[in-house]
Amino acid sequence: MGKTAVITGATSGIGLATALLLISKGYKVYGIARKPYAGGAFKCYSSDVCDYAEIDGILREINDNEGGIDVLVNCAGFGIAGATEDCTPENVRRMSDVNFTAVCVLCGKAVKYMKERGGRIINVSSVGGIVPLPYQSVYSAVKAATEVFSRALAGEVKESGIKVTAILPGDTRTGFTDARIFEGDNPRAVRSVNKMARDERNGVPPEKTAKVIYSVLKRKNPPPRKAVGFVSKLEIFLARVLPARTVDFIVRKIYG
Numbered sequence: 001m002g003k004t005a006v007i008t009g010a011t012s013g014i015g016l017a018t019a020l021l022l023i024s025k026g027y028k029v030y031g032i033a034r035k036p037y038a039g040g041a042f043k044c045y046s047s048d049v050c051d052y053a054e055i056d057g058i059l060r061e062i063n064d065n066e067g068g069i070d071v072l073v074n075c076a077g078f079g080i081a082g083a084t085e086d087c088t089p090e091n092v093r094r095m096s097d098v099n100f101t102a103v104c105v106l107c108g109k110a111v112k113y114m115k116e117r118g119g120r121i122i123n124v125s126s127v128g129g130i131v132p133l134p135y136q137s138v139y140s141a142v143k144a145a146t147e148v149f150s151r152a153l154a155g156e157v158k159e160s161g162i163k164v165t166a167i168l169p170g171d172t173r174t175g176f177t178d179a180r181i182f183e184g185d186n187p188r189a190v191r192s193v194n195k196m197a198r199d200e201r202n203g204v205p206p207e208k209t210a211k212v213i214y215s216v217l218k219r220k221n222p223p224p225r226k227a228v229g230f231v232s233k234l235e236i237f238l239a240r241v242l243p244a245r246t247v248d249f250i251v252r253k254i255y256g
Contacts, residue, residue, distance in 0.1 A: 001062070001249070002027055002036040003026075003027050003029070003070035003071060004029075004068065004069050004071070005019075005022050005026070005027045005028070005029050005030070005032070005069075005070060005072075005073065006031075006032065006059070006072050006110065007019050007022075007031050007072075007073040007101075008031075008032045008033065008049050008073070008074050008075055008076035009033055009049075009074075009076035009077060010029075010031025010033050010037065010075070011031065011035045011036070011037045012035065012174065012175050013075070013172075013174035013176055013206050014075050014124060014169065014172065014174060014206045014209045014210060015031070015033070015075035016206070017205075017206040017209065017210035018075065018210040018213050018214075019041070019042055020210075021207070021210040022071075022214065025043055025214060027071070028066060028245070029041075029042040029043075029045050030042065030044070030045070031046070032044070032045050032055070032058060032076070033046065033047075034047070035047075035048075037180035049098060049102040049106065050097050050098060050101070050102050052105050052254045055105070055106060059106075059109050059113060068116055068117050069110055069113040069114050069117070070114070070117050070118060070119045070120065071120045071121075071122070071215060071217060072110045072121045072122070073121075073122040074103045074106060074107070074121075074122070074123045074124060075124050076081060076098060076099075076101040076102065077095075077098055078098060078122070078180065078181070079136065079139045079176060079179075079181070080096070080109035080180065080181045080182075080183060081135055081180055081181070081182050081183070081193045081197070082135060082182050082183035082184045082189050082193070083135060083183075083184050083185060083186040084137045084138070085184075086133075086183045086184025086186060086189075087137075087184075091181060092138050094232075095138060097143060099143070100145050100149070100238040102124055102145055103149065107121055107149075107153055107164075108147075111140065111160070111162060114157075114160070115160045115162070117161075118161025118163075119161065119163075120161060120216075120217050121153070121157075121164045122165055122167055122216065122217070123146050123147075123164070123165075123166050123167070124146075124166075124167050124169065124197075125143045125147040125150070125167065125178075125225070125238060126143040126169060126170075127168050127169065127170045127227065127232045127235050128140045128142030129141075129142075129145075129147050129168070130147070130168065130235070130239050131247060132144075132248070133196070133254050133255060134242065134251065134252060134253070135188075135189040135192045136193070137185075137198065147166040147168070147204060150164050150165065150166040150224065150225070150248070151164075151166070151224050151225070154224060163183070163221075163222050164224070165224060165225065165226055166215055166226075166231060167212060167225075167226055168225055168226065168227045168228065168236065169204075169209045169227065169228040169229075169232065170203065170205045170228060170231055170232075170235065171196075171199045171202070171204070172200060172205070172206055173202075173203050173204065173205055173206065174206050180193075180197075181213050188256070192255045192256065196255060199237055204228065208228060208229065209228045212226060212228050238250075
C-alpha cells in the first residue's frame with residue numbers, strides 16, 4: 001500500500017507542488033487549505049488551519065480512512081512586512097497563529113496517528129529564520145521558532161520512529177509574494193520589501209522545494225534541517241561562521 005500524506009497549504013505554491021510530486025511517487029495525498037482546490041488530483045479539505053476542532057476531525061477522518069498517517073507537511077502560511085513600529089497586533093497575532101501555532105498543534109494532533117508507522121514530519125521554515133530580515137522582523141521570528149520547534153519535537157518523538165525536518169527555502173516564485181501584507185508607509189521599508197519581492201519573483205520554482213522535501217522523505221536518517229538550493233545553503237553557512245554583527249551588516253547593506 002502507498003503511504004498517506006497530509007499537506008497544509010496544499011492548493012498553491014510549495015504545498016501544491018509537493019502534493020502533485022508525492023502523488024506521482026505513489027503517495028495518497030490529502031490537502032488542507034482555506035482556498036478551495038479546483039483540481040481533482042487529491043482530496044482537499046477547505047479549512048482554516050487555526051480551526052483546531054475542525055482540524056482534529058479532519059485528521060481523525062483521514063486516519064479512519066487510511067489506517068494511519070505516514071507524512072505531515074506543514075506549508076500553510078502568509079507574510080507581513082513593514083517597519084515593526086507599524087505592525088498591528090492583529091496581524092502579528094494572525095501570522096503567528098497561522099505560521100507557527102498551527103504548526104505546533106497540527107504536529108501534536110498528527111503524531112498520535114503516526115506512531116504505529118514511524119511517520120515523517122516536514123515543517124516549512126525559511127532562510128529568513130536563520131538570517132533575520134529587516135522589515136520582516138515578525139516573519140523572521142516566526143520562522144526561527146518553527147525551526148527550533150521542529151528540532152525539539154524530533155527529540156520527543158524519536159523513540160516512536162518519527163522523524164522531523166525543517167525545510168528552509170530561500171527566494172521562491174510563489175503567490176506568497178503578492179499575498180504578503182505590507183503595513184505602514186515607511187519609505188525605507190517600501191524599498192527593502194520591493195527588493196525582496198524582486199528577488200522572490202526571480203527565485204527558484206516551488207517544484208524545487210518539493211523535490212527537496214521528497215528527497216528528505218526518502219532518507220532513512222533525514223537531517224534536522226535542510227536548505228533549498230546553493231544560495232540558501234551558502235547564506236546559512238555564512239550565518240554560522242561569521243559574527244552576528246557581520247551578518248547583520250551584510251543584510252542591512254542588501255535590504256536595509
